[in-house]
Structures are given as C-alpha cells and as structure tokens.
Amino acid sequence: MKAQKWILAKKFSGQANDENFKLVEYDLPEELQPNEVLCQAVYLSVDPYMRLFPNAEGNPMIGEQLAEVIKTKNGEFPIGSLVLANVGWQSHFISKGDNLTPIRFDIGSTPLSYTLGILGMPGATAYFGLKRCDPKPNEIVCVTAAAGAVGSVVGQLAKAQGLKVVGFVGSEDKLKWCRDELGFDHVFNYKNTNFSEALSKVAPEGIDIYFDNTGGDYYHTIINKHMKKHGRILVCGSIQNYNDKEPKKFDATNISILMNELTVYGFMVYSSYEKWPQAFTEMNKMIQENKLKVKEQVYTGFENMKEAFLGLFKGDNTGKAVVKAVNASTNYP
Numbered sequence: 001m002k003a004q005k006w007i008l009a010k011k012f013s014g015q016a017n018d019e020n021f022k023l024v025e026y027d028l029p030e031e032l033q034p035n036e037v038l039c040q041a042v043y044l045s046v047d048p049y050m051r052l053f054p055n056a057e058g059n060p061m062i063g064e065q066l067a068e069v070i071k072t073k074n075g076e077f078p079i080g081s082l083v084l085a086n087v088g089w090q091s092h093f094i095s096k097g098d099n100l101t102p103i104r105f106d107i108g109s110t111p112l113s114y115t116l117g118i119l120g121m122p123g124a125t126a127y128f129g130l131k132r133c134d135p136k137p138n139e140i141v142c143v144t145a146a147a148g149a150v151g152s153v154v155g156q157l158a159k160a161q162g163l164k165v166v167g168f169v170g171s172e173d174k175l176k177w178c179r180d181e182l183g184f185d186h187v188f189n190y191k192n193t194n195f196s197e198a199l200s201k202v203a204p205e206g207i208d209i210y211f212d213n214t215g216g217d218y219y220h221t222i223i224n225k226h227m228k229k230h231g232r233i234l235v236c237g238s239i240q241n242y243n244d245k246e247p248k249k250f251d252a253t254n255i256s257i258l259m260n261e262l263t264v265y266g267f268m269v270y271s272s273y274e275k276w277p278q279a280f281t282e283m284n285k286m287i288q289e290n291k292l293k294v295k296e297q298v299y300t301g302f303e304n305m306k307e308a309f310l311g312l313f314k315g316d317n318t319g320k321a322v323v324k325a326v327n328a329s330t331n332y333p
C-alpha cells in the first residue's frame with residue numbers, strides 16, 4: 001500500500017523553513033508478518049523540541065502520534081485499537097507492537113487529541129514541572145509562552161493551587177484568553193510591552209517561581225532582576241534559542257543565583273513517565289469539571305505537518321498544535 005512520510009530533507013541551520021522538509025510517498029508491504037500490525041495516524045503532534053532533536057537527512061521527522069490499528073496479525077492489538085507511538089511524521093507504519101503504548105488512563109468522553117496535549121507529554125510537563133518547583137499558595141509564578149500547550153496548563157494548575165500567575169504571550173488574543181478565560185492574574189503581550197518593566201510593576205518584590213519555556217533574555221533578566229530570595233526556576237524549554245545559529249551572549253546569572261540562594265532545576269518530562277497516568281486522571285477530572293480549559297490549534301490533513309510545525313516558532317498556535325490526519329473509526333469523539 002502507499003503511505004506518506006515527512007522527511008528531514010536538509011539539516012536545520014538557523015531558522016527552520018520549507019527547505020528542511022519533504023513529503024514523500026513510499027510503499028508498505030501488503031502482507032503482514034506474524035505479530036505485525038498496520039497502524040494509521042489519526043492525530044500527530046508537532047512540538048518545539050523537533051527543531052533540535054538529532055536526526056539525519058532522509059530520515060522521517062521525529063515525533064509522537066495517536067494511531068489506529070487498521071490491520072493486524074497480533075492478538076494484543078485488534079483492529080480499532082488506539083495506540084500512542086513515537087514513530088515520527090508517518091501516515092502509516094507497521095509495528096510488531098513493541099513500540100505501541102495504549103492510552104494508560106480512562107479517557108472517558110474527552111477528545112482523543114488531548115492524549116498528545118494536556119493529557120499527554122506537554123500536560124505532564126506542566127504538571128510535573130510545576131510540582132518540581134514546590135509551589136505554595138500565595139506565591140507568584142511567572143510563565144512564558146503562557147498560551148501554549150505547556151504554559152496554558154502551568155498557569156491554570158498554579159491558579160488551582162492558590163498561586164498568583166503572571167504570563168507572557170505574543171498576541172492580544174492570547175492575552176485575552178489567558179486573562180479572561182483562564183484567570184491568570186496578569187498577562188502581557190511581550191511584543192508591545194517591556195517584560196522586565198511589566199514584571200517590576202506587578203511583582204515589585206519579585207517572583208517565587210519562574211517556569212521558563214523561552215530561555216534567552218527572559219531567563220537571564222528574570223534571574224538577575226526579578227527573583228525573590230529562595231526562588232525556584234524551572235528550565236523547561238528555550239524556544240527563543242532553538243533557531244539560533246550561534247548562541248547569544250547574556251549577562252552571567254551565577255552571582256544572582258548565589259546571592260538570592262536560588263534553585264535552578266533542569267527538567268525532562270520523561271523522568272516522571274511512570275507517574276503520568278495518575279496526573280492525567282487528575283487533570284481529566286478537572287477538564288470534566290470545567291476547572292481546566294483547553295484550546296487546540298488543529299491543522300487538518302497530514303500534508304499540513306510542516307505548516308503546523310513552523311507555526312510554533314511564529315506563535316500561530318494557541319494551546320496545543322496538533323495535526324488531524326484522518327477520523328478514528330472507533331466511537332471516540
């Protein structure tokens with residue numbers, strides 16, 4: 001049968017662009033071998049880390065998808081099974097089952113695509129990243145890329161735990177969503193506001209937690225000027241720098257970390273993988289109770305993977321960016 005994949009056509013160098021990607025068609029065997037299953041992508045995730053992940057030209061772009069088993073010779077995965085798989089940007093793939101993960105919690109009537117967002121890797125990042133910072137009621141947390149897949153969940157979880165939330169976003173629509181619908185205390189559009197001046201105004205005594213999704217000048221300025229004593233910084237992501245050819249130079253932060261006795265955590269979400277189902281069960285309940293709100297930027301059609309991915313670096317997405325390849329044939333929303 002004919003399948004499609006997006007390959008890394010040219011290694012990334014500087015700003016990711018059209019030339020880095022190519023959509024190619026290829027043949028998959030018609031006949032399955034014993035224990036094999038044929039899977040079809042239903043939803044595919046695009047995430048900022050894909051810009052930096054080591055990959056060779058000609059290989060599929062890496063990434064996770066929610067797929068449906070459409071042909072099977074493996075009793076563990078009957079036709080219609082829905083599975084998560086880190087198999088890259090492929091419309092179809094054949095597996096022996098060893099790289100397939102069933103949804104590990106009761107998703108109920110929650111949309112399936114959330115397994116790549118709030119009830120998937122980005123949601124776990126928000127949940128366990130915030131937890132790592134030991135948040136306490138009435139503390140102030142600042143989050144960057146605040147209307148994104150991770151940031152929008154960080155802010156809402158922090159509000160639910162009694163913290164004050166300051167968020168930075170790149171558009172007026174995102175600002176309104178975070179402030180008026182998600183209930184963040186202060187939200188600023190960094191494209192028309194000096195973020196350091198804004199932080200000084202709303203948190204003159206400093207902030208307790210900085211959940212850093214952007215790195216770059218935010219990271220350095222916030223550490224040097226805006227942390228309270230014993231503050232905590234979660235180095236979650238550094239999207240400001242992913243497209244840099246050369247690392248930019250910033251003021252050193254060591255003296256500020258030392259003087260204020262700050263704690264800087266490096267964070268990789270897969271370290272808490274075994275605990276994800278418990279977090280998703282809790283967050284799914286909050287979604288059902290309307291205590292957690294979710295937005296997705298859904299791109300329809302496998303051919304739009306590239307556009308969805310490049311959009312992450314232009315701020316095109318509010319909430320989680322996903323690509324819907326086909327409808328699942330099972331009875332899920």
Ligand SMILES: NC(=O)C1=CN([C@@H]2O[C@H](COP(=O)(O)OP(=O)(O)OC[C@H]3O[C@@H](n4cnc5c(N)ncnc54)[C@H](OP(=O)(O)O)[C@@H]3O)[C@@H](O)[C@H]2O)C=CC1
Pocket residue numbers: 047048049121122125145146147148149150151168169170171174213214235236237238239240241267268269270311312313314315316317318319320321
């Ligand atoms: N450590 C870990 O285990 C994990 C880390 N991450 C990291 O978390 C961060 C957020 O990821 P995720 O929520 O999936 O992505 P988002 O959904 O937040 O999408 C990216 C957003 O980043 C903002 N952005 C893009 N370029 C810049 C820039 N130069 N300066 C400031 N903001 C920018 C844009 O929003 P806007 O319009 O507001 O600018 C864009 O919408 C990333 O850095 C990612 O690498 C994610 C998952 C796991």
Ligand SMILES: CCCCCC(=O)/C=C/[C@@H]1[C@@H](C/C=C\CCCC(=O)O)[C@@H](O)C[C@H]1O
Pocket residue numbers: 048049052053054121236237238268269270
């Ligand atoms: C490489 C920069 C990653 C920035 C933070 C982030 O988004 C992490 C996401 C991880 C991601 C790991 C990605 C790259 C690791 C590179 C390892 C290497 O061999 O150099 C993926 O595992 C999902 C998130 O946990």
